[in-house]
Amino acid sequence: MDKTPSSRSARSTTEPRQGAQAIRRALAVLRILAAGRETGVPLAEVVQATGLTRPTVHRIVHVLIEEGIVERHGKSGRYAIGNQVPELALARPRPSPLLVAANPSLRRASADIGDTLFLTVRTGNDTLCVDRRIGAYPIQVLSIEVGARRPLGVSSAGVAILAAMPAQDARKIVAANEKRFEAYRTDAGTVLAQVTAARRRGYGMREIGLVQGTKSISTWIKTPDGRPAAAMTVSAVRTRLGPRREQEVVDVLQREARAIEQNIRSGLG
Amino acid sequence: MDKTPSSRSARSTTEPRQGAQAIRRALAVLRILAAGRETGVPLAEVVQATGLTRPTVHRIVHVLIEEGIVERHGKSGRYAIGNQVPELALARPRPSPLLVAANPSLRRASADIGDTLFLTVRTGNDTLCVDRRIGAYPIQVLSIEVGARRPLGVSSAGVAILAAMPAQDARKIVAANEKRFEAYRTDAGTVLAQVTAARRRGYGMREIGLVQGTKSISTWIKTPDGRPAAAMTVSAVRTRLGPRREQEVVDVLQREARAIEQNIRSGLG
DNA sequence: GGTTCTTGTCCATATTATGGACAAGACGCC
DNA sequence: GGCGTCTTGTCCATAATATGGACAAGAACC
Structure with a gap:
């Protein structure tokens, strides 16, 4: 739909660090997947929610799968948060x-x-x-x-x-x-x-x-x-x-x- | 020390997806930080453990801080896993x-x-x-x-x-x-x-x-x-x-x- | 006030991520 | 079966991005 890069460049007062577009995008994807819980989210929905292009989301999601951060559900083909995320979370003291x-x-x-x-x-x-x-x-x-x-x-x-x-x-x-x-x-x-x-x-x-x-x-x-x-x-x-x-x-x-x-x-x- | 890119390119049978170097590097950094638990890890140690250059690690870590994935401990200046990681982990069913x-x-x-x-x-x-x-x-x-x-x-x-x-x-x-x-x-x-x-x-x-x-x-x-x-x-x-x-x-x-x-x-x- | 740590920043550069276009399945409908 | 319409997956020329050498600025120690 509208893939305006202007919405990205319309930054506010605090200058965000640059040189890490890909990392930010990967995190945006992860947050959308997190909203899908166990059920997961189809690729198209991630594309829609993030405003990224499909090839980009596809690439990000599959790299994250290789890294164990994302899982793919067998039958539905939906993408979901993988088991390495809770493993990373164990690094923090438990009760918030x-x-x-x-x-x-x-x-x-x-x-x-x-x-x-x-x-x-x-x-x-x-x-x-x-x-x-x-x-x-x-x-x-x-x-x-x-x-x-x-x-x-x-x-x-x-x-x-x-x-x-x-x-x-x-x-x-x-x-x-x-x-x-x-x-x-x-x-x-x-x-x-x-x-x-x-x-x-x-x-x-x-x-x-x-x-x-x-x-x-x-x-x-x-x-x-x-x-x-x-x-x-x-x-x-x-x-x-x-x-x-x-x-x-x-x-x-x-x-x-x-x-x-x-x-x-x-x-x- | 030895920052041989060959160790990176020495891939095995399964061809890894490319076009996401930065994301993989960010994850490598995260995993090192996870090993540091609450105490965290000084930047230099992340550099040593990942084999990345300091500017690169610095950039990655600070972007992750902006995104809430990493925290910096006030006094020590050490970097540690941030509270958004357990938040993402909540997307998965609790007991493994x-x-x-x-x-x-x-x-x-x-x-x-x-x-x-x-x-x-x-x-x-x-x-x-x-x-x-x-x-x-x-x-x-x-x-x-x-x-x-x-x-x-x-x-x-x-x-x-x-x-x-x-x-x-x-x-x-x-x-x-x-x-x-x-x-x-x-x-x-x-x-x-x-x-x-x-x-x-x-x-x-x-x-x-x-x-x-x-x-x-x-x-x-x-x-x-x-x-x-x-x-x-x-x-x-x-x-x-x-x-x-x-x-x-x-x-x-x-x-x-x-x-x-x-x-x-x-x-x- | 120097010496040696650490972390932080700059910026020219080539490497990397990008996304348009195309392909390949999956499913339903006639 | 054939055809339309979904979905996901892949290619690759290109521009934009991430990179890292070099330099800077603190902090701690003597």
């Missing part, structure tokens, strides 16, 4: 500081609310679900699993995180994700409107969740330097989140979000 | 098949032997410790932790894995790791001699462990296609592993190694 800092709050909030609770971090231009707690209420929204990765803006958590950052930065991210929105049946304009609404409201919300009949509410969690690092989300069947209960849920979420921020600051995380 | 297949055997063997037990996999030219069980005996060798990564050949597990593959392949790996051996005070010749001895003996052994006064014994575990995928290792203070006990330990390890192979074949893993 955020997870430690958030753990007590997630437990409390889950007990108070009773619906499914998600902790979602920002990673680059994506959201990544890193924790999920199932509540006591018999109907639970379990569609999103730990490891789920989506472009910032398509989920209530993503909207919340965008709403918590300077409008300028949010716009930049939305623009960067534009090519990927189409797969989620949305577009940059819609996302930006939702972000503005969330900013005004003080929390993120989606009346129509990515799953039919569900509703989600998200609060943002900022690092000490004021930038949003994560979101805490409640998802439930829509009927369970009327106006009154919405406010209750928001109160709990915001209380716990502040508690997590406090934990991070005090180095508990 | 091998770990599942090996779990009961590790428990049994640990109970029978009482000394520290390690499960180590091969990943490329490295060994990677993926599980560790602490035994009942009061003195335990805990030097190696889950996530520890070393060039194939320097540990008893690495020697065992090399011994279990065709001599030709083992030689190729040893040659590829040559630059890195020096940091472990060994060399290709010594390693190859140990591999030959292990092959004859039927298991890997190190009288002088990487830690002073310890001794290690390793058996290999093969995948159904006959290639070694992992090793099971017992480490203990040397005095505890005299000839008689060595044979006992070997018997247990080999029994459980076969059990694990059986589990893998029957799809339990």
Whole structure:
């Protein structure tokens, strides 16, 4: 479609290091594959999402296969993250500081609310679900699993995180994700409107969740330097989140979000 | 030292895809950084281990920092695997098949032997410790932790894995790791001699462990296609592993190694 | 204030990655 | 079977990219 190199050269204030186009492209490919989880992603979709040409993606993906970073699923021919990635990840100490800092709050909030609770971090231009707690209420929204990765803006958590950052930065991210929105049946304009609404409201919300009949509410969690690092989300069947209960849920979420921020600051995380 | 490009071009039968030198180099750098765990690795050491030039490594490392794949430790200036790597790893289902297949055997063997037990996999030219069980005996060798990564050949597990593959392949790996051996005070010749001895003996052994006064014994575990995928290792203070006990330990390890192979074949893993 | 480490940067150059065009399968439809 | 329409895979001339020698700038030590 549009393979404008201008979008690449339209760099902002901080000058990015050059002489590594290929490496950056390979990482872009990897991040798209990560969004495909175990199922994987067909080549064409990687091409579409990255805006690279097919020969280039093909070459990158196959080199990564040779290196064990990417795997190809036998029957479907889809590409997915390979087993060397978790192996590399073992180099880092296991429990992430955020997870430690958030753990007590997630437990409390889950007990108070009773619906499914998600902790979602920002990673680059994506959201990544890193924790999920199932509540006591018999109907639970379990569609999103730990490891789920989506472009910032398509989920209530993503909207919340965008709403918590300077409008300028949010716009930049939305623009960067534009090519990927189409797969989620949305577009940059819609996302930006939702972000503005969330900013005004003080929390993120989606009346129509990515799953039919569900509703989600998200609060943002900022690092000490004021930038949003994560979101805490409640998802439930829509009927369970009327106006009154919405406010209750928001109160709990915001209380716990502040508690997590406090934990991070005090180095508990 | 010798920056011979011939060692790069001396390819074997399977023709490697080209047009991605930079990506391969970036991955080589990443694997060296992974061996440095949390502590990280100074730039010079990456240069030495990869055989790349300093400007090249510098450029690669800094691009990876911009991308969040690598981190730089404040005070020391050392480079280490960044937090985006575990994030990418979340795309894969959590417990590795091998770990599942090996779990009961590790428990049994640990109970029978009482000394520290390690499960180590091969990943490329490295060994990677993926599980560790602490035994009942009061003195335990805990030097190696889950996530520890070393060039194939320097540990008893690495020697065992090399011994279990065709001599030709083992030689190729040893040659590829040559630059890195020096940091472990060994060399290709010594390693190859140990591999030959292990092959004859039927298991890997190190009288002088990487830690002073310890001794290690390793058996290999093969995948159904006959290639070694992992090793099971017992480490203990040397005095505890005299000839008689060595044979006992070997018997247990080999029994459980076969059990694990059986589990893998029957799809339990 | 020199000496010897380390890491960081520049830039002309040739090597490398690029992508347009074409090929080869796979699947469904008539 | 033949034909259209998917998908993925490959080639190779070319431009753009990554390369590394040489030089610079700190940091630590004496």
